[in-house]
Amino acid sequence: MPELPEVETIRRGLEPVMTGATVACLTLRRKNLRKPFPKDMKKRLEGLKILAVDRRAKYLLVSLENETVLIWHLGMSGQVRIYKKGDKVPKPEKHDHVQIDLSNGATIVFTDPRRFGLMDLAQSDEMPTHPLFKNTGPEPLGRGFNGKVLADRLKGKATEIKLALMDQKVVAGVGNIYASEALFRAGISPKARAGSISLARLSVLVSEIKKILKKAIKAGGSTLKDHRTTDGGLGYFQNSHTVYGREGQPCPGCDCNVRRTGGIKRIVQGGRATFYCPRRQR
DNA sequence: CTTTGGGCCTGGACGC
DNA sequence: TGCGTCCAGGCCCAAA
Numbered sequence: 001m002p003e004l005p006e007v008e009t010i011r012r013g014l015e016p017v018m019t020g021a022t023v024a025c026l027t028l029r030r031k032n033l034r035k036p037f038p039k040d041m042k043k044r045l046e047g048l049k050i051l052a053v054d055r056r057a058k059y060l061l062v063s064l065e066n067e068t069v070l071i072w073h074l075g076m077s078g079q080v081r082i083y084k085k086g087d088k089v090p091k092p093e094k095h096d097h098v099q100i101d102l103s104n105g106a107t108i109v110f111t112d113p114r115r116f117g118l119m120d121l122a123q124s125d126e127m128p129t130h131p132l133f134k135n136t137g138p139e140p141l142g143r144g145f146n147g148k149v150l151a152d153r154l155k156g157k158a159t160e161i162k163l164a165l166m167d168q169k170v171v172a173g174v175g176n177i178y179a180s181e182a183l184f185r186a187g188i189s190p191k192a193r194a195g196s197i198s199l200a201r202l203s204v205l206v207s208e209i210k211k212i213l214k215k216a217i218k219a220g221g222s223t224l225k226d227h228r229t230t231d232g233g234l235g236y237f238q239n240s241h242t243v244y245g246r247e248g249q250p251c252p253g254c255d256c257n258v259r260r261t262g263g264i265k266r267i268v269q270g271g272r273a274t275f276y277c278p279r280r281q282r
Numbered sequence: 283c284t285t286t287g288g289g290c291c292t293g294g295a296c297g298c
Numbered sequence: 299t300g301c302g303t304c305c306a307g308g309c310c311c312a313a314a
Contacts, residue, residue: 003307076308114291177307
């Protein structure tokens with residue numbers, strides 16, 4: 001479920017709570033999510049101090065003492081709840097699979113009904129060559145991501161641009177919603193062949209990807225604040241999307257008549273829904 | 283090598 | 299009310 005902005009929002013919620021604290025107790029209420037939890041995960045993490053909470057693509061990376069890194073993916077339906085010291089931690093529900101009790105009295109609960117999430121352990125020096133990361137593309141919000149870089153990565157690709165944007169080897173962290181949104185803003189058809197789009201248009205696309213992701217993170221930040229007083233799930237803010245989920249509605253700036261044109265169109269690409277305006281996206 | 287399609291899971295919305 | 303079908307914001311892997 002969460003794309004880059006949601007994961008980043010969760011990271012920002014976790015960072016001040018986890019950093020500097022020690023893992024007092026790790027509770028695993030089942031033996032696997034999408035993959036089995038690493039062997040002796042509990043034993044390996046308990047007692048270690050948390051040094052940093054980072055993000056790469058849609059993964060949270062919790063760095064601990066002993067060069068240990070907890071790799072944490074939220075899948076489609078993952079939610080994180082944070083209980084501060086003194087908060088009452090409710091009895092675990094059906095899909096509360098992981099609980100982390102920290103030395104500072106805080107408790108982190110990971111809930112994931114569909115269990116597409118993942119937790120793994122690695123040593124920090126093996127991260128660059130780790131199977132989950134060695135082929136991952138550039139961070140879209142990084143300085144190194146620009147039109148030229150994207151053009152290079154798309155060179156020779158016959159795939160439709162929407163699918164290419166969702167390919168984590170091309171660029172990291174863009175998922176189904178923001179792929180549609182960014183293409184709309186850039187005026188590029190989701191069906192355009194990735195390798196045949198001009199550098200100028202790809203530069204616009206990169207700029208729109210950065211803008212929409214930043215905007216969503218900002219929106220997430222405000223919900224973070226709201227959640228501080230509640231125990232609600234982090235990262236489940238409702239963004240107002242321009243095209244996503246708006247089949248049949250007019251797109252802003254389109255002066256065409258919805259009854260004649262049908263408005264925003266929904267198509268399926270690679271088994272996933274894409275929303276776009278055929279009149280404004282070519 | 284690239285690209286496609288199926289599978290992994292559960293739950294909620296909808297139609298009959 | 300119940301049952302079936304479809305859909306969901308991610309990712310992996312086998313097959314073509």
